[in-house]
Amino acid sequence: MTRLAVPDLCLVVLVGATGSGKSSFARRHFLPTQTVSSDTCRGVVSDDEGSQEATKDAFDLVHYIVGKRLAAGRLTVVDATNVKPEDRRHLVEVAREHDVLPVAIVLDVPPEVCAERNSTRPDRAHMPAHVVPRHVRELRRGLRSLAREGFRTVHHLRGAAEIEAAEIALEP
Ligand code: CTP
Numbered sequence: 001m002t003r004l005a006v007p008d009l010c011l012v013v014l015v016g017a018t019g020s021g022k023s024s025f026a027r028r029h030f031l032p033t034q035t036v037s038s039d040t041c042r043g044v045v046s047d048d049e050g051s052q053e054a055t056k057d058a059f060d061l062v063h064y065i066v067g068k069r070l071a072a073g074r075l076t077v078v079d080a081t082n083v084k085p086e087d088r089r090h091l092v093e094v095a096r097e098h099d100v101l102p103v104a105i106v107l108d109v110p111p112e113v114c115a116e117r118n119s120t121r122p123d124r125a126h127m128p129a130h131v132v133p134r135h136v137r138e139l140r141r142g143l144r145s146l147a148r149e150g151f152r153t154v155h156h157l158r159g160a161a162e163i164e165a166a167e168i169a170l171e172p
């Protein structure tokens, strides 16, 4: 078991390619109400959780909900790929506005594993083959800049076994 220390009030930003297991991780370790999912927000604004056209409105909604929860002093988890620095920047800003620590949990899963999982997913339409390798490239390129972006705590989980063995330890 690996204990991941997480402040009991913080903004947890999950970082991982599609198929890396972010939503599964959020379900296992956090309450459904603590988790703000970009796909759920796509669904809210477009009736289609897979709609890429709804991206801008979906993320406006993600940021709005995150801000409201942090203002209320509620631990919040962002379930979105968050692989690019520009995807993360606004989340760090919202956390700062509310004096809350942003914490990154990186699910660094080999592209073959993500692709294999995606190929058998009941919940998602067929994903073009180039998407996973791109996400993994972007994720790895950005790893070293996470601290500079404002993530004081970065939990970098390498591979499915490390993710499986992780437990969240909330700390006051
Ligand atoms: N999965 C698995 N074993 C794990 C984690 C996930 O077999 N240890 C499976 C899930 O059951 C799901 C698929 O892999 O069918 C993708 O997992 P999910 O948690 O949905 O991945 P996300 O990172 O949330 O993918 P996306 O960005 O596309 O939402």
Ligand code: MG
Pocket (backbone or CB within 6 Å): 022, 023, 024, 039, 079
């Ligand atoms: Mg997901």
